Each structure stands twice: as C-alpha cells, then as structure tokens.
C-alpha cells in the first residue's frame with residue numbers, strides 16, 4: 001500500500017488522524033522540524049526525537065547542491081546519512097530556486113539556475129526533482145512547482161499556477177510508486193478563490209496521496225492566509241492528508257488546524273532559536289534582552305525540555321550575550337519542544353472534542369507578551 005492517512009476524530013473542520021509511512025506512523029496534526037541540509041540545525045537526531053518529533057523535512061535544493069543526491073544515495077539514502085529513522089518529507093526545490101539561487105531562467109520544461117554555494121550551473125525539471133527526491137529516499141515527495149512571486153497580478157498568479165499544474169502532471173508521470181511512499185500535489189493560486197478552486201480541480205483529477213497548500217506565508221498576512229484556507233480546504237478530498245507549506249507561528253498553526261490542515265513545516269522554531277527568541281506558553285521572549293540578566297526563573301515552567309528544566313533565563317541570556325554555541329542549541333531544543341507540545345495538545349483537544357476551549361486557553365496564554373529586541 002502507498003502512504004495513506006486514516007482519520008481518528010473531527011472537531012469542527014479540524015482533524016486528528018494517523019499518517020502511515022514506510023518509516024512508521026505519525027499522528028496528525030503534525031509539525032515537521034526543518035532539516036535543511038541533512039540536519040535540523042543545532043540539534044542531534046536523538047535530540048529532535050526526544051522532543052516528540054516523528055517526521056522531518058529535507059530540502060532538495062540544498063542537498064542536490066551539497067553533497068549531491070547521487071552521493072547521498074550511494075551512502076544509503078538520507079535516513080541513514082542523517083541518522084533519522086522516522087519518515088522524511090522532501091520539498092521539490094522550487095521555492096529555494098526562487099529565493100536563493102542566482103541567474104534563474106525559466107521555460108516550459110523547467111528552471112536553469114546558478115548555485116548560491118559555488119556559482120555552478122544546475123537545472124531542475126519536474127522529472128529531475130522527483131528523481132532527486134527518490135535518490136534521497138523521501139517518504140513524501142513533493143511535486144515540482146513554481147513559487148509564484150508575491151505580490152503579483154491575478155493574471156500572473158493564474159499563469160504561474162497553470163504552469164505548476166502542468167508540472168504536477170509531469171511529476172506524477174515521473175514518480176515510481178513504492179510501498180509506504182507517496183507523492184503530494186501542491187495547490188497554488190495565490191489569494192484568489194477561483195484560481196485555488198481551479199488548482200484543486202486540476203490536482204484531484206491527476207490524483208495524489210496527499211495535497212499541500214502552497215504559496216502562502218509569503219507576505220499576504222494571516223487574515224488573507226486564513227481566508228484562502230477557508231475557501232481551499234473544503235474542496236480537498238476528505239481522505240487525504242493536507243499539508244500547509246512553510247507555516248508558521250504558533251497562532252498561524254492553531255488557525256490552520258482549525259481550518260482542516262494536518263501537516264506543517266517551518267523554519268521559525270529553529271531560526272528563532274538561533275536568534276535568541278523563544279516561543280513559550282506565555283508568548284514570545286527575546287533572551288537577548290537585559291531584563292533576563294538576573295532572572296533565576298525557567299524559560300517556560302510548563303516545558304520539560306533541558307533549557308527549561310535545568311537552566312535559568314539568566315543563564316540562557318548569558319550564553320546569548322557571550323555568543324556561546326550552547327545558547328542557540330538550547331533555545332532551538334526548547335522551540336522544537338514547544339511546537340511538539342503545541343501539536344500534541346491540539347491532537348488531544350480534537351480527539352476530546354474541546355478544541356474551541358483549548359484554543360481560547362492557548363490564545364489567552366500568548367496574549368500578554370510579544371517581546372522584541374530592546375538591544
């Protein structure tokens with residue numbers, strides 16, 4: 001059987017379920033830490049697993065440039081290479097080609113670009129992207145699509161979305177079915193409901209093991225993102241997993257789960273950890289700020305991670321100010337732990353039919369604090 005999802009419970013539009021993959025089962029809603037270049041930055045694989053994370057994301061663009069997909073395959077695949085025993089989802093490389101690579105030229109067939117690492121010329125097509133993801137050993141392969149620029153006119157969004165739908169068809173044709181593995185289509189169409197509906201129709205006609213909502217969290221704002229989900233998720237097949245790409249803050253994730261999304265990935269918890277910011281049950285803290293310098297209290301008394309159970313805010317502040325490597329490591333661990341605890345709480349609340357009360361309690365907790373850097 002290919003990768004598939006089974007529902008456990010519904011609460012409103014929100015769903016709890018289980019994703020069945022070649023590398024084990026994953027309870028949803030799930031947050032996948034981003035393992036960009038074969039590592040969740042500043043974390044060992046054991047540490048990632050200790051947070052409760054069961055599935056991670058790998059980046060096709062980064063891994064194809066360095067160390068190269070064929071080399072990873074010769075070394076036994078990405079799971080063995082990075083010592084991650086659970087499922088891995090790989091993106092298609094389309095987003096990073098647009099955001100990182102130099103000198104892009106795009107045509108109907110694919111994209112030619114220069115590596116941001118060494119300037120070497122590379123080409124990605126739907127067929128090559130699917131091949132790279134197979135070489136890496138991805139449990140979930142993503143269709144190669146064009147990352148639509150934002151802002152763009154409705155006409156530009158439509159042209160881009162239709163190209164991505166033609167590429168989705170080619171990705172499906174290039175994909176070799178394997179036990180416990182699957183290919184996800186990506187809904188595009190910007191913030192335009194009619195284009196989103198056209199994209200969903202094109203993808204469901206082709207047929208995929210799961211459906212991602214792409215092209216959001218690119219600057220449209222939370223209200224527009226939620227409005228787009230409101231008109232998109234009801235059109236998606238009930239029996240397939242739904243993945244919102246690149247989202248988001250805890251509040252973004254809460255809103256998207258309530259709109260029927262099952263899977264998430266985002267660099268926010270890891271990147272924030274490296275820049276002294278911590279997401280907690282009491283809002284977002286900046287450990288660089290001087291007010292933490294003599295604070296003996298834990299970062300988040302509700303958290304069981306090593307940063308919170310073994311150290312004070314004062315110590316974490318000191319590590320950041322002294323630019324010690326342990327500071328970003330501990331804050332990354334905490335942020336991933338916080339995101340995993342958030343998802344576990346959402347799953348339980350959905351199963352117990354009390355998501356509204358749970359959401360209100362989370363939002364009340366976050367409300368007091370959103371601490372920016374005071375220098």
Ligand SMILES: [Zn+2]
Nearest residue numbers: 303305308334
């Ligand atoms: Zn913690």
